[in-house]
Amino acid sequence: MFVVRLMFVSLFVHQVMSSGSGRHSLWMFATYISGTTLSEFSVVLMLDDIQVGYFDSKIDRLVRVSGQRAEEAEHNPLQEAVFLLREMFNSMRERLEIVKHRFNLTAAGVHVQQRLTGCEVLEDGQPALIMIRDGSNGQDADSLMYNTTHFTYNGCDSWEWSASKRMHTHMLCSNIYMPFCTRVLNYLLDREKNLVRRRVPPRVRFMTKQVVGGARVTCLATDFYPRHINLTLLRDGTPVDEDKLTGGSVLPNGNGLYQVRKGLMVSEEELQRKHNYTCVTSHLSLDNRLEVSWRAEFSRSHRIYIISAPAGLMLAAVLLMVLLWWRRRRSEGIAMETQEQQERLTVNKETD
Structure with a gap:
């Protein structure tokens, strides 16, 4: 079936x-x-x-x-x-x-x-x-x-x-x-x-996600009807080549409406140039084109460092040694406090 x-x-x-x-x-x-x-x-x-x-x-x-x-x-x-x-x-x-x-x-x-x-x-x-x-x-x-x-x-x-x-x-x-x-x-x-015959306008927004080597920019149009829609991603006013984009298929939203998204991988070099990205949407429910813009900003937060396997094992070993040392010192401290309390109790009994 x-x-x-x-x-x-x-x-x-x-x-x-x-x-x-x-x-x-x-x-x-x-x-x-x-x-x-x-x-x-x-x-x-x-x-x-x-x-x-x-x-x-x-x-x-x-x-x-x-x-x-x-x-x-x-x-x-x-x-x-x-x-x-x-x-x-x-x-x-x-x-x-x-x-x-x-x-x-x-x-x-x-x-x-x-x-x-x-x-x-x-x-x-x-x-x-x-x-x-x-x-x-x-x-x-x-x-x-x-x-x-x-x-x-x-x-x-x-x-x-x-x-x-x-x-x-x-x-x-x-x-x-x-x-x-x-x-x-x-x-x-x-x-x-x-x-x-209803006309439901799309809600359009940009989504960004940090990835290794840069960021992924996604233009999302959702909750629209009918399903026919034109979604274009511009970089500084020029359309981005379709072969560089991912997605583009119109999918059901599960509520009788539709959604479509197009994604673009932006490298660290591109982020440094601070291009202006615009998502342009045309739909039967809109009198004019709907445009949503996002300007790339480069910062060290876009860098994602990957630790190699040997370095990772060494770091884990060091952290384990520090943890064991801390637990041992804590145990010794608790033992000393217990011994001092017993000594004070013994002194108090002898005094009485």
């Missing part, structure tokens, strides 16, 4: 990163598993980067993330989507049987068929593209994409399509799949507009 989820994450990140900020997307991540007692078929429904629904073959219904059943109002496109998901279940089950037969896979054991399918619309709600991508046992099988003007299909040699099948699939995409997916997507955009 971990492998299945990992594949979903990689596919989803690829699709989100490839989508521009002026688009919205609806993706269904479907998994069919044979040879297991788990749910045979499950689907995760994603609106942009937000999970809005879940379906599996055991409950046989679409459930909202909040645990509520999808609305049952008349002409609700989500209820119509349930019929499509059932059809997808049968299609993927048949597809996996064909895969096992064609590639001589043993019937026993666990086999997995996966599908990523969905569509994108422009900011004004107009359809942009629809895509279907299949995989079997962790390997890509084939994929197709349709964007109202172009239809492309990519598959391995064993999955050659005839001209009639290509025409039939083209007709399904243009007349059924694209209009229906666009309708569901626009419906969800209206229902979840407070989430997907």
Whole structure:
């Protein structure tokens, strides 16, 4: 299951990163598993980067993330989507049987068929593209994409399509799949507009850490939405080469927001020159660029000295000898005080 989820994450990140900020997307991540007692078929429904629904073959219904059943109002496109998901279940089950037969896979054991399918619309709600991508046992099988003007299909040699099948699939995409997916997507955009259309500005700050030979400077932008952001690190007003930076990937924050960081190693020589570093951030939530600056300051505190192994052993031996000497002197002092107290007690008794 971990492998299945990992594949979903990689596919989803690829699709989100490839989508521009002026688009919205609806993706269904479907998994069919044979040879297991788990749910045979499950689907995760994603609106942009937000999970809005879940379906599996055991409950046989679409459930909202909040645990509520999808609305049952008349002409609700989500209820119509349930019929499509059932059809997808049968299609993927048949597809996996064909895969096992064609590639001589043993019937026993666990086999997995996966599908990523969905569509994108422009900011004004107009359809942009629809895509279907299949995989079997962790390997890509084939994929197709349709964007109202172009239809492309990519598959391995064993999955050659005839001209009639290509025409039939083209007709399904243009007349059924694209209009229906666009309708569901626009419906969800209206229902979840407070989430997907929100604008949360980033919090940007510099972080510095002393390391051997200098310091590491990190520019961090966190707690922003949507995920599309431009983060640039400048040195005295000039962009630092990307190959000298570490990080740069936009990551989830765990609270529905995102974070990104870029780090730069600054040597002691660079610190002595006292360059001015600026972190420049552009985001949909900002009217203007957000800039945060930090000026390098060199001091002996940036130097971190490393003691060699022989010197370290010698220093430890000296410290041990000092400790033993101190304990011995302390013990001798305590013994002398005890003896003096006994002598005073003896004198007092004789006097009495």
